[in-house]
């Protein structure tokens with residue numbers, strides 16, 4: 823006697839696999855969308871940006887800082903000049919922390 827068994831997909835397994843494939847597809851689409859999003863514009867090597875600044879302590883404006891050195895500096899004009907020369911000074915590293923550090927300013 824020969825018994826034939828017809829193989830049929832388990833409904834729960836097929837449904838679970840379908841959900842996993844849909845989820846994987848969504849993850850791939852989302853990852854691709856994030857990878858293709860334009861990055862926020864940040865100062866890069868060779869850029870020269872200006873940002874006016876004002877320091878106020880207890881409601882009183884402090885005079886402009888004198889000339890400072892570095893990729894992110896001021897010329898005593900109330901403007902921060904952002905001029906990264908290396909990648910280490912560019913992008914997210916071109917920030918106020920770097921400006922104040924090279925100017926010798928500390929916050930206590």
Ligand SMILES: [Zn+2]
Pocket residue numbers: 870871872903904
């Ligand atoms: Zn400048």
